[in-house]
Amino acid sequence: MHKTSAWPLALIYVGLICYASLYPFSDWRYQGVVPWAYLSSPWPKYWTGFDVTINLLGYLPLGFLLALSALRTSRGRYAVVLATLAAGVLSLTMESLQSYLPMRVASNVDLGLNVAGAWLGALLAWGMEELGVIERWSIFRARWFVTDARGGLVLLALWPVGLLFPAAVPFGLGQVLERLEASLGDILQDTPLLDWLPVRDIELQPLVPGAELVCVMLGMLIPCLLGFCIIRATSRRLLFLLLVFACGMGVTALSAALSYGPEHAWAWFSVPVKAGLVAAMVLALLLLGVPRRVSAALVLLALGVHLDLLNQAPASPYFAQTLSTWEQGRFIRFHGLAQWVGWLWPYATLVYVLFRVWVRDAKN
Numbered sequence: 001m002h003k004t005s006a007w008p009l010a011l012i013y014v015g016l017i018c019y020a021s022l023y024p025f026s027d028w029r030y031q032g033v034v035p036w037a038y039l040s041s042p043w044p045k046y047w048t049g050f051d052v053t054i055n056l057l058g059y060l061p062l063g064f065l066l067a068l069s070a071l072r073t074s075r076g077r078y079a080v081v082l083a084t085l086a087a088g089v090l091s092l093t094m095e096s097l098q099s100y101l102p103m104r105v106a107s108n109v110d111l112g113l114n115v116a117g118a119w120l121g122a123l124l125a126w127g128m129e130e131l132g133v134i135e136r137w138s139i140f141r142a143r144w145f146v147t148d149a150r151g152g153l154v155l156l157a158l159w160p161v162g163l164l165f166p167a168a169v170p171f172g173l174g175q176v177l178e179r180l181e182a183s184l185g186d187i188l189q190d191t192p193l194l195d196w197l198p199v200r201d202i203e204l205q206p207l208v209p210g211a212e213l214v215c216v217m218l219g220m221l222i223p224c225l226l227g228f229c230i231i232r233a234t235s236r237r238l239l240f241l242l243l244v245f246a247c248g249m250g251v252t253a254l255s256a257a258l259s260y261g262p263e264h265a266w267a268w269f270s271v272p273v274k275a276g277l278v279a280a281m282v283l284a285l286l287l288l289g290v291p292r293r294v295s296a297a298l299v300l301l302a303l304g305v306h307l308d309l310l311n312q313a314p315a316s317p318y319f320a321q322t323l324s325t326w327e328q329g330r331f332i333r334f335h336g337l338a339q340w341v342g343w344l345w346p347y348a349t350l351v352y353v354l355f356r357v358w359v360r361d362a363k364n
Contacts, residue, residue, distance in 0.1 A: 005153045006072065010065035012158070014090060017062065019340060021094035021104075028100050035096035038106035055113035056120075062087050063121030071129050079129075080122040087118030146292070149230035151352045155345065159223050162345045163251040165338035166259045169212055169310060170252055170268050171219025174346035177311035207313040209272045216276025217283070218306035220248055224284045225302060226349060228295035229356065237288050245281065299353045303346055 066083035091114035098104035128134050145153065162173050169175070207215065227240045257265035287298065 005150045005157070006065045006068035008150070008154050009157060010062065010069055012154070013062050013065060016340065017058070017090065018094065020058075022097060022101065024103065027102050029102065030100065031102070033099060035099040035106075038095060038099065039108050039111075041108060051110075052113060055110045056117040059087050059091065059114040059117035060121035060124075062090075063118030064125045065121075066118075067122035067125035068129075068134070071125060071134065080119070080126050083122035083125075084115060084119045088115045091115060091118075144232060144236055145230050146232060148356075151356070152226055152230040155349050155352060156223060156227060158341050158345060160247055160251045161338055162342035163248060164255050164258075165342040166255055167342065168313070169207065169215045169219070170273050171248060172215050172306075172310050173219065173342045174307050174344075175310045175313075176343050178314055207309070211309055211313070212272040213276040213279065215306060215309050216273050217279040218302045218309075220245065220277060220280040221283055222299060222302050222306065222346070222349070223248070224280070225287070225295050225299045226353070228287065228290065229292050229299065229353065234289050238285075241281075241284050241288070245277070249277075293357070296353050296357050300350065300357075303350050303353075307346055 063083045066086055067079040070079035070082050088111075091111050095106045095108075095111050098106040125134075141149070141153075159173075163171065167173065167175065224241050224244050227244065228237055231237050231240055252268060253265045256268050260267060287295070290298070
């Protein structure tokens with residue numbers, strides 16, 4: 001048996017699939033048909049290549065992660081079967097629950113595509129195991145990362161996913177205060193508890209260019225410092241640093257292209273953003289050789305400042321317009337997969353680093 005990041009990633013992915021499948025979680029009702037009636041329904045007359053692709057590819061990572069988890073345990077010989085079966089049960093459950101949501105349509109075609117996608121993902125994991133790719137990854141991981149790096153690797157793998165959801169400030173993950181206040185206000189409407197909510201004297205003000213620069217700098221620096229907490233050698237930290245910058249900028253450009261169109265892929269690359277990225281690069285290079293414990297302390301400091309600045313600013317009108325597009329258009333398919341990751345990633349990182357420091361102190 002081997003330690004693997006695949007299992008926690010699979011559990012996270014299951015949660016995101018549940019959110020994306022059952023969104024918007026409103027107007028639940030019995031519509032006069034049993035939940036499994038869609039299984040015997042005729043095939044739909046109208047379908048699009050987008051729907052087929054997203055249903056097929058949406059479950060492929062789940063099948064891959066579940067099979068990979070099984071391959072790293074004593075159940076390796078049944079990995080493909082177990083992964084496909086588990087993903088099929090999940091898809092069957094999600095499609096059946098959609099029968100109670102007027103805004104969603106349960107489909108036997110979607111179920112078949114989901115199972116096929118999970119099967120392809122499981123086959124991919126099995127093929128990589130047979131070719132020795134997984135074993136080489138294990139050797140690479142042992143050489144590059146500390147023994148207890150699983151949580152950090154999971155967070156680093158999720159960081160680009162969070163960037164896919166359009167952010168009001170580039171790399172500004174964790175901006176939840178404004179929407180959290182609005183959601184709590186709606187929930188507590190017409191109840192005495194509404195008076196308990198703190199009320200600001202003034203509205204949130206947009207970030208000035210200097211504050212935006214700091215947010216961009218910290219937003220890019222935090223994943224670099226998180227990697228420094230689990231990477232062994234300084235030279236490997238440098239390669240990791242370059243990868244983080246390339247990945248962060250590439251995914252942010254992709255998010256802008258999906259939201260505003262390919263011609264606006266780099267519209268976010270303003271002067272404060274450029275200055276923030278340069279400052280982040282300089283600081284990251286200066287911190288390449290710091291001990292892992294110091295890196296953890298710097299992550300906590302950077303997260304505190306970043307979240308404080310970010311949550312004192314409102315979402316921009318352009319961000320609100322983009323959010324409406326994601327929530328009402330085709331991007332609803334990605335809504336749960338990226339939005340929640342972007343909101344929760346900094347707070348999960350905060351908990352992880354605090355736990356890591358606490359465990360190390362307890363051992364000492």
